[in-house]
Amino acid sequence: MATPLAGYLLVAALLFAIGLAGALTRRNAILVLIGIELMLNAANLNLIAFWRYGPHPEALTGMMFAIFSIAVAAAEAAVGLGLVISIHRHTQTVDIDQINRLKG
Amino acid sequence: MQESTLFIPQISASAITGILWLIPALPIVASGAIALMKQPLRKPAATLAIGSLACSLVLALVAFGHVVAGWAHGAAVRETVNFTWIQVGTAHVDLGWVLDPLAAVMLVMVCFVGLLIFIYSVGYMAHDENFTRFFCFLSLFAGAMLGVVISNSILLLFMCWELVGLTSYLLIGFWYQKPSAAAAAKKAFLTTRVGDVFFLLGIVWLFAQTGTLLFYNAGAGSMEALQLLLLRGTPSHLGLTAAGAIGLLIFAGAAGKSGQLPLHVWLPDAMEGPTPVSALIHAATMVAAGVYLVARVYPLMQVGMPFSAGGGAIGSTTALTVVTWVGASTALFAALIAVAQNDIKRILAYSTISQLGYMMAGLGIGGVAVGMFHLITHAFFKALLFMGAGSVIHGCHDEQDIRRMGGLRAEMRWTFLTYAVGMLALCGFPLFFSGFWSKDAILEAAQGWSVARAPFYMLAGGALLTAFYMTRQVSYVFFGKWRGHGHAHESPAVMTMPLAILAFFAIFLGAIGTPAWPWFRAFLENYDAPVSFAGFAEPDLMTLMLTSSAIVIAGLLLGWWIYGNKSPRPEEQDALEKVMPPVWTVLAHKFYIDELYGVTVIAFYWASAHVADWLDRRVWGGAVAAVAWLFRGFAQLSRLFDVHWVDGSFDKGCEELASGGGLAARVQSGRVQMYLRLLALAVVVLAAILLWSSPR
Numbered sequence: 001m002a003t004p005l006a007g008y009l010l011v012a013a014l015l016f017a018i019g020l021a022g023a024l025t026r027r028n029a030i031l032v033l034i035g036i037e038l039m040l041n042a043a044n045l046n047l048i049a050f051w052r053y054g055p056h057p058e059a060l061t062g063m064m065f066a067i068f069s070i071a072v073a074a075a076e077a078a079v080g081l082g083l084v085i086s087i088h089r090h091t092q093t094v095d096i097d098q099i100n101r102l103k104g
Numbered sequence: 105m106q107e108s109t110l111f112i113p114q115i116s117a118s119a120i121t122g123i124l125w126l127i128p129a130l131p132i133v134a135s136g137a138i139a140l141m142k143q144p145l146r147k148p149a150a151t152l153a154i155g156s157l158a159c160s161l162v163l164a165l166v167a168f169g170h171v172v173a174g175w176a177h178g179a180a181v182r183e184t185v186n187f188t189w190i191q192v193g194t195a196h197v198d199l200g201w202v203l204d205p206l207a208a209v210m211l212v213m214v215c216f217v218g219l220l221i222f223i224y225s226v227g228y229m230a231h232d233e234n235f236t237r238f239f240c241f242l243s244l245f246a247g248a249m250l251g252v253v254i255s256n257s258i259l260l261l262f263m264c265w266e267l268v269g270l271t272s273y274l275l276i277g278f279w280y281q282k283p284s285a286a287a288a289a290k291k292a293f294l295t296t297r298v299g300d301v302f303f304l305l306g307i308v309w310l311f312a313q314t315g316t317l318l319f320y321n322a323g324a325g326s327m328e329a330l331q332l333l334l335l336r337g338t339p340s341h342l343g344l345t346a347a348g349a350i351g352l353l354i355f356a357g358a359a360g361k362s363g364q365l366p367l368h369v370w371l372p373d374a375m376e377g378p379t380p381v382s383a384l385i386h387a388a389t390m391v392a393a394g395v396y397l398v399a400r401v402y403p404l405m406q407v408g409m410p411f412s413a414g415g416g417a418i419g420s421t422t423a424l425t426v427v428t429w430v431g432a433s434t435a436l437f438a439a440l441i442a443v444a445q446n447d448i449k450r451i452l453a454y455s456t457i458s459q460l461g462y463m464m465a466g467l468g469i470g471g472v473a474v475g476m477f478h479l480i481t482h483a484f485f486k487a488l489l490f491m492g493a494g495s496v497i498h499g500c501h502d503e504q505d506i507r508r509m510g511g512l513r514a515e516m517r518w519t520f521l522t523y524a525v526g527m528l529a530l531c532g533f534p535l536f537f538s539g540f541w542s543k544d545a546i547l548e549a550a551q552g553w554s555v556a557r558a559p560f561y562m563l564a565g566g567a568l569l570t571a572f573y574m575t576r577q578v579s580y581v582f583f584g585k586w587r588g589h590g591h592a593h594e595s596p597a598v599m600t601m602p603l604a605i606l607a608f609f610a611i612f613l614g615a616i617g618t619p620a621w622p623w624f625r626a627f628l629e630n631y632d633a634p635v636s637f638a639g640f641a642e643p644d645l646m647t648l649m650l651t652s653s654a655i656v657i658a659g660l661l662l663g664w665w666i667y668g669n670k671s672p673r674p675e676e677q678d679a680l681e682k683v684m685p686p687v688w689t690v691l692a693h694k695f696y697i698d699e700l701y702g703v704t705v706i707a708f709y710w711a712s713a714h715v716a717d718w719l720d721r722r723v724w725g726g727a728v729a730a731v732a733w734l735f736r737g738f739a740q741l742s743r744l745f746d747v748h749w750v751d752g753s754f755d756k757g758c759e760e761l762a763s764g765g766g767l768a769a770r771v772q773s774g775r776v777q778m779y780l781r782l783l784a785l786a787v788v789v790l791a792a793i794l795l796w797s798s799p800r
Contacts, residue, residue: 096776100774
């Protein structure tokens with residue numbers, strides 16, 4: 001626990017756990033999306049931390065990876081919100097316990 | 105007897121032989137056309153039947169003229185038309201027809217007598233509602249018989265022969281509403297069938313031996329010298345040659361059709377048919393077929409006959425000896441039965457059997473001409489007698505018992521006159537009647553038979569009895585006082601005219617076969633026949649003629665003495681019965697032949713049928729039932745297996761699958777968060793596995 005890496009990892013793990021808990025427990029579809037974003041950012045934090053304290057911090061690989069991930073996450077969030085809006089139009093609700101018709 | 109001149113077969117057929125097939129074909133086609141007609145079309149039906157047979161008669165006369173012309177030029181006519189019917193590999197079935205003196209004589213007789221019977225039927229059946237059906241059968245009957253006559257192939261002959269049997273069945277059972285008529289038809293069919301089985305065996309054997317079905321085929325036919333020599337040389341069982349054995353088999357068929365001794369029982373019962381049918385069966389067609397068959401295969405029966413140096417026969421062949429003995433016994437036997445019958449038609453039936461016996465004996469002893477001459481003369485006077493009897497029955501309102509008739513000579517003048525002619529011809533009254541000459545020829549031959557004397561005495565006894573029972577019948581029917589009901593009346597001209605024509609022939613037909621001018625024999629056996637009254641001068645012949653005349657006159661006088669002009673009441677015992685009751689009983693019961701067959705043949709078949717029935721029901725039926733039971737058991741077992749094992753396990757599997765599916769489906773709840781939870785759990789589990797399993 002001497003290196004600062006551990007601290008970052010702990011924060012990231014905490015963040016991931018909070019995000020997971022949110023995604024699993026909230027009923028509101030938007031809050032579930034927010035939880036997912038948190039988990040994603042926890043992963044990004046890990047990427048940066050491992051890059052910064054890794055063997056080759058001079059190459060910008062980790063940062064590039066994180067920026068890519070953020071961009072993809074933004075697109076994903078847009079798609080997700082779009083889906084939520086269209087579901088809300090369709091069913092007049094965003095409670096995902098009500099939206100259970102997507103089953104075999 | 106005289107050895108017949110060898111026929112030289114003529115290959116090239118004349119025009120008339122070429123169309124000879126039309127003679128049987130016309131009535132058969134007419135019969136087919138009538139079969140399609142409706143019941144009320146009585147006149148067209150009768151016209152068609154009579155017209156077709158009249159055309160056949162014309163053709164037959166032309167054919168006869170052709171043969172006579174050939175004979176007059178000294179050339180024996182035997183023209184054949186043969187053709188192959190079926191060809192299988194090298195084996196072939198040949199059919200064909202033949203025109204020779206024998207066939208020509210028969211053709212004219214059958215057509216002529218048949219035509220008169222047809223005309224007579226128009227009157228006799230006038231009140232029957234099935235008039236058209238009657239003429240249909242009648243035409244077929246005549247056509248089938250004509251087919252028998254012209255056949256040159258024993259197979260074609262057999263086909264027509266069976267057709268004759270079929271139509272006789274149909275006609276005897278014409279009034280099938282009467283149980284007795286239906287039974288008589290069956291009896292006739294089955295009894296003749298017994299003979300036909302032997303006949304068929306004979307045909308098969310003959311075909312196997314000679315390889316040909318044709319009688320005459322330019323030297324290769326089965327009745328020609330080459331094949332006969334081979335047949336004679338082939339030994340068979342019991343010391344017979346193949347020729348003799350085949351001849352006997354064929355004779356068995358002839359005996360069935362012609363009512364010879366063991367197989368005569370159907371003929372009297374055949375009286376159940378309408379009277380014209382009886383006339384046709386007894387005179388022109390059915391029974392004549394048997395005699396004709398024997399005449400047709402005569403070369404086969406004759407082969408191996410020992411001849412003396414002078415040309416006369418010394419001895420006989422086995423086949424001909426059998427024919428003679430059967431014929432002579434039948435002649436005497438049936439004449440005895442006829443004495444004690446009271447049904448007008450039954451008396452005539454037994455007289456037919458008796459006369460057929462004469463014909464067979466004539467064939468056996470004296471050759472084709474002797475037997476055939478009696479066949480021809482008999483056809484005329486027997487048709488006359490039957491149609492006369494029909495006229496009497498018609499006039500007496502369907503009464504057939506001679507005890508309930510009497511004194512009809514006044515009411516039915518024409519019938520009486522013609523009947524008297526027929527009766528005297530049948531008895532063989534001297535000089536003026538045809539029956540005398542034909543019967544005399546048979547007696548003459550029998551007297552000179554070198555094998556045995558007994559047939560002569562049997563035939564002479566038969567002649568005496570014939571005169572006796574015919575006198576009895578005629579005096580019962582036409583003399584004395586009327587003992588029936590109602591008033592008797594004469595029949596219409598359409599019925600009496602044929603009688604008059606037949607009566608004419610019954611008298612004058614004898615002229616073609618007298619010893620002075622043996623034209624008939626000469627014609628059949630192909631030699632010249634000059635008229636010479638020297639024939640009478642031979643002392644043997646003279647004695648014989650006197651003897652037979654004496655016999656006939658004795659019979660007539662005896663009959664007249666006992667029965668003449670008396671009018672016994674119907675209930676009264678017969679004059680003979682009073683004198684000899686036991687003999688009378690035996691005769692009246694026809695020697696108990698029917699009863700004998702009843703307790704032997706019929707009982708045997710009855711028992712066999714019962715045994716077969718029992719076997720069928722119990723043994724075979726039991727076996728079948730057991731097998732069925734076994735298989736039902738198996739089926740039951742496999743059903744159980746199926747239901748409980750196969751189906752059960754299948755159902756169980758399905759159930760398991762369904763419940764497993766249900767379990768899996770419950771996870772698929774559609775709740776996103778549940779999926780996520782599972783996903784998270786899975787990640788944790790995977791991480792744990794990786795963590796624990798990775799080597800440190």
